[in-house]
Amino acid sequence: MGVKSWYEANIMPRLITCACSQGQVMKRRAAVVPRARGDVFELGCGGGINHAFYDAAAITSYAGIDPHEGLLDGARAAARAKGWAADLRAGRGEAIPFADESFDCVVCTFTLCSVEDPRQVMREMRRILRPGGEALFLEHGLAPDADVRAWQGRIEPVWKRLAGGCHLTRPIAGALAGAGFAVEPLGAGYTPKTPRFAGWMEWGAARKVG
Template identity: 65%
Template sequence: MGLQNWYDRHVLPKLINLACGQGQIMKRRAQIVPLASGHVFELGCGGGLNQEFYQSSLVSSFSGIDPHGALLDQATARARARGWKCDIREALGEDIPFASGSFDTVVCTFTLCSVDDPRQVMAEMRRILKPNGRLLFLEHGRAPDPGVAKWQKRIEPVWKRIGGGCHLTRPIGSALRGAGFDVEPLGQGYLPKSPRFASWNEWGVARRAGA
């Protein structure tokens, strides 16, 4: 096992949980995740960082995927502790192993930055949503300020290596619209007390265009 593989397997999952579990990020999770209802699917459910924010009475079942198998046991345990029927699998967002039109809500938080093919992942999320379903998103990506965006582009090659393929320059709302979603923005801005090159966030509700 090479150093990069060892890092990705043993260090990266802990680093992701630590970085994505910081206080300001959790406050933003608290603004979007409670809107989930019905049969819920979470992309990149990881160690279950969103679990505390779901309203149990609104969730009929909980499903999710994550490429990091080491994180799945924790996510499953947290879901079962909520009393939910759950189905959590190790898989990639480019090929979600659930049937089309299965879910009332898809939740995607701090995940699109690191997938290999974001357009394919968004197409998959659109596919598994029911016609009247909702995608709840909270993502970081390309900043609107040219000076910040320039630094994002410079830093991204190194950032991807230490952050599990995390990109700094991917658009968020416009990418979802391009993938066939109607987007209702609920908020955007930089995380307080965080470096701007890594902290531009957008969150909101997206629905299948034309539904």
């Protein structure tokens, strides 16, 4: 195993899990994830961080995918600890392995930044949602301030290599609206005690229309 493969298998998942479970981030998860209802699908479920916030009484079924087997192990352990059945599979958002209109809700937290083709992923999210279903999102991405955006562009090439393909310059709510969702913003802002280039976050609900 080369250094790159060893890093991606052993170090990168731990760094991502640690960064995505900081106190301020968890507060924002708590504002989004409990809204999930019905048949729920989580895109990028690895690590299982969101399990603590799901209202199991409101959820009929739960499924999810993640491309990283090491992170999937954490998600499966979290599901066992919660005591609920979970259909968790290895997979990528560009080709979600579930049938059309299978879910009432898609949960997507800190995932769109690292997929290879965000437009295709959003098409897949729409495909698996039932009419009127919603995608709950919490993502970091392109900041509104020009000086921060400039630093994001400078840092992103190195950042992607260290953080599992994570991008700093992707738009969030605007991209979902462009993909045919009706977006209800729930909040946006820089995360306290986080470098601004990595700290801009947006969260909300994107309803499938049309």
